[in-house]
Amino acid sequence: MTSFGAVAVITAVLLAFGAAPATAAPRYPVPYTFLANVLGALFPYSTPPGSNNWSCLPGSAHPNPVVLVHGFASVINDTWQTYAPLLANEGYCVFALNYGVPPGTPFPLDQVGGRSPIEASAAQLSEFVDRVLTATGADEVDIVGHSEGTQMPNYYVKFLGGAAKVDKYVALAPFWRGTNAAGLATVVRLTSLFGFAPVVNGILDPACAACRQLLTGSDYFAAFGDPVVPGVEYTNIVTRYDELAVPYTSGIYPGMRNITLQDACPIDHAEHFAILSDPVTAAHMLNALDPAHPRRVPCVYVPPFIG
Template sequence: MNIRSKTSRRWRLSALPAVLAGVVAAALLAPASPAAAVAGPALETPIATLDAALNCPSSFQHPDREPVLLVHGTSSTADETWGWGYAPALRADGYDVCAVTLPNRAMGDIQVSSEYVVRAIEKINATTGRKVDVIGHSQGPMQIRWALKWWPELQSKVDDAVLIANPGHGLGGGNLLCVAPCAPAMHQFSVGSDFLAALNQGDETPGPVSYTSLYSFSDEAILPHATSPLSGGTNISMQSVCPGRVVAHFSFLYDAVGYKLVLDALSHPGTASPSRLPFGKCIDVNLPGVLPSEAVAATAVATANLSAEVLNATKTQNEPPLRAYAQS
């Protein structure tokens, strides 16, 4: 070995500790990858039960579009809420559509039903390798927000969260009904509940998710109307888009303008923007494919189910206790 090669080797050996130190420092100072995000709590509901509640197409046929997850509300099921309107309309517009059915018609502990949404997002994301667009109606936005808040790893797996008729800061009707024992979920969406305090503490729109909240001043169920807007989200009243338009709580599920705003959120970066809707946007009444007779029939079913569940659902004297992960 000549002198030059020995010198070169000695330099490499002496420089090695400095090089390793630099690599370690770079690793420590580099921003964490999404995979390194803090994981949420373990799911307490059996995975097989959660998976059985999710209905997705046998294969995902639209790789150019993000898959959609639909989350229903109080006293309903996935099929009753979405099966006759949103699901077929979204499929016709080129989306792969999944829907999750929450346990006990969403009358039980919202902390439990939120696990169904957590698992649904994880499974759809793992199956497709793409972010998921999540749409919820009525109580559905509560499950979506609870999942995104307490399972922060989901925030990198969801693109749009579209909240329709969101009771996010509480309903006065819950307080009235829960003077006597009432369903656990009704305790939780009553104004002043521990659940709502935990849901709304800190950032109401965590992560890079695009949050759109659609609400209506003619919604007879979401009162006060100020309960729907989210701090940090895009909040759109139907009357700000179409002055004088009447959109009741259940008619949100077939209102043509509401559907156009949902599609706008799904098909553009960021949240929905009324300015992108076409001229004459307020002329249409029902979303594509929904006949007036279907809307009337579906509304009658929803009304009957709500009345039955308020009377017959399992009732408790008090709100379910907060899970340990949500206690500050």
């Protein structure tokens, strides 16, 4: 099914449940509900509406193409059903890649991305950014990433030459010091203390080499050092209700612009997933990408999970 066919089905279902698309720029419907991403997963080989138009040429208002980077266990079509069309309606050239899926992985496991070593995924991103720059004629891109997609691109920026090709870097639900979601970092640390690490790693790493890298206290974060790369403009958007970036304050880092959604909007209950369809987050993201033309950030109730 084409992207337009997929989004037509998604939009029809969302409208049936009372989710109204945005009306400001009607080129693409913009559903502010995470259900759009859930439904997007039903069309695994489609691209989010508004993205990956390889004939798109940036205008003077938004000269940098935006590259969307999904998180762990995701792909583009279950992540960017809200922000891809929103950015396209705002006049950006929008591109999104799938990464971290070992070659030859069959369906449905090919819909579980972000599993390869972060270093390998960053090499995929490097190739993708070069393709975007060649197609658009732009000098730099802006990055908008979610979860693991806030970490992996920074390896590209710091170690693979991306600092010269990335201008603005917007991180949604980041964890610059790693995450201890569900106590997994603690469990891994205990297995190491008691000598079980080789067994656990031997089981886990073939299926998900990135999993241990993302945990608090991992060798990956210890070796990475300071995540702030000079010349790149970082904006972190975090939520106090994050259940996977634990603690959520791991996404707050000195030398970066840090936004906690609930500081200005306590009724925004978006968590790790609903942040992908949150109108409050969307306004912060647009302001981070275009700070010269700030817009009012709304404060509306956003329920967890469904957005």
